Structure formats: C-alpha cells, structure tokens
Amino acid sequence: MPSFKAPKLPGSPRLAAILGILALFVVVAVVAGTPYVRQGVENALLAESEAKPAEKVIDPPAPLFTLSDVNGRSVSLTDFRGKWVFINFWASWCGPCVVEMPLMEKLNQTMKNDPFVMLAISLDDAEPVKIRQFAKELGVSFSVLMDTANVAREYGVTSIPATFVVNPDGLVVAQAQGAREWDNPEMVKFFRDMMETAPKKD
Template sequence: MRRAALPMILGGLLLLGLVVLLQTQQRERAGFPAPGFRLPTLDGQTIALSDYRGKVVFLNFWATWCPPCREEMPSMQRLHQRFAQRPFVMIAVNEDTSAEPVRRFLSELGLTFAVALDPQGTLPARYGVTGYPETFLIDHAGLVVRHVIGPLEWDDPSVVAYIEELVRTAEVAVVQGDTR
C-alpha cells in the first residue's frame, strides 16, 4: 500500500511545485515596459502599440484553432463594447498564416475589436507567450500591469472593476497631461 501511495505523493508534490512556479512567473511578468510593435491588420492598415500611449491596452494572443480562445472571445467582445468610448483599446494578435480563417472566425462570432496579424509569431516570443490564449493588460504609461494565462470571463464584475480602475487612472492622467 505504501509503495502505491509514493508515486501519487511524488506526483502531487511535482504538480504543486509546477503551480507555484507558474504563479511566480505570472507575478514576475507584470510591471515591465510592454515591448513595442507594428503589425498589419486584417483591413491592410498597420497597428502600433505606440499609437495608444495614454490608453489602457488589452493585448490578447490567440489562434483560430484554439478552443479556449473561442471560449473567451464573446466576453472579450462585451468588454470591448463596454469600454468603447473610453481610453481603452483591445488588440487581438493572431498567429494564423492566412487572413481568411481569421475573417471567418471574427464574422462567425460577431467580433469587432482590432485584430493584428503575426503569422511569423515574432510578437508572442517578445512577450514570452507560451500558449494560447494569453492576455496582457498595459496601462496608460505602457507598463504591463497584468498577465493572464488561459481563458477568462472578461466581463465578470471583478475583472470589469479592475479594468475600470485602470481606465479611470488613464482618464485622470490624460487630464493632467501625464501619459509618460
């Protein structure tokens, strides 16, 4: 009986260590300056992080083949609509090699937020993305203030309250002329 329990105990300790490591990595990932970027959009324009200085940026990395990405997209759309008239921008960076599947995906789910294309996957590497979806919240001064690994209900009241506070801070900073 003791021999059978040993692998389970060791497996549990290994899992606990992995969870602690991931949580530590997540905490360490916040507070750094967001790496800049310029990427093409589906409509042929270019989107650059520097264009949004003074705004809260919701930067999401995703793929059309990713079920958890599909799961969180409707709540992202609701969040996007909620903050549409505020200093808040949502950018979803897609790594598909062709734009057509991305267009179909957006149309199917009725998504209207900005989508940038990065088929070479250079930007996720700069942000240290290890899987999809991953989201970075960037404050008005260009600092990553939150890194979320995996899907989330983005219109959950606690999440909305957190983002509301970031947006209010951005609004005050703009009034005071402080966009760093």
C-alpha cells in the same frame, strides 16, 4: 505586475459543445504543423487551467510592434499611447481562445467610452481573409492582427490564450494565462479600479 483575478470559464454543456465543434480546427492545425500547435492542443484539453502566478517584478515596458490587421491595415502599439491596451494572443484552432472571444467583445463594448483599446493577435498560419471571416462569425468588432513578426515570443508567450494589459505609459501592468470570463462584473471592476488608481499626470 498583478495577474487577473476573475472566475475561470465554467464547465458547462455549452462550453463542452463548443470545444467539441472546435476539435476539427485542432486536428487541421496538427496536420499543418504550426509552431504553437502542441501547446494549443494542450490548451483545448485544459480549458479550465488556472492562471500562472505573476512574477514579482517592476512593470516592464511593453515590447513594441507593428503588425497588419486582417484588413491589411498597419497597426502599431505606439498608435495607442495614452490609452489602456488589452492585448490577447489567440488562434482559431485553440478552443479556449475561441470561447473567450465573444466575452472579450462584451468587455470591449462595456469599455467603449473609456480610453481602452482591445487588440487580438492571431498566431494562425492561415490567410488573413480566413481569419477575418472567422472573427466576423464570432461577432467581434475589435482589431484582429496577424502575428507575422513573432510578437508572441517578444511577450514571452508559451501557451494561449494569453492576455496582457499595457497602461497609457506603455508598461505591462497586468497579465493573464488561460481563458477568462471577460464580461464578468468582477473583471469590469478590475479594469475600472486599475484606471482610477493609476497615477495621474499633471
């Protein structure tokens, strides 16, 4: 299972400013005591952490799930069988997560004519309506789901952001730990190549 190979988010005044603004969300989350807070704070401080190397294993089946999105609609992974599914675990209090969301949206728009679906699974304890508003302010159009069933644990997520790609057969074929420049041409090429080289069914 390959790990994503793309430039990490660059250090820049813009990135630093965004992380500074989002520090408030981290403080609020610490007070709330959510289960991912400690790692979330570490992620905010280590916005440019390197991706963890992928394990040398056969592509495993993606853990199935059914969750509600921020609009109350039920969404199941099996709804997208036959498509490539991009699954991103994130939270509003995680600085790097929020920084990469608009970049994910750009990738989503680039791939809109492909058999490609993007899902963002929120680990927030906040009410869905608040996360819906947060996502709206970020300008994202892809589905945002609420992790009310510990799906992150099923995927072995220990820190966020964490991203997984599930192929049309329901297997996890790629993963990434940490934020990425999802709109980078190299990243788009990564997905195009993966789709083109995938075994074709008769």
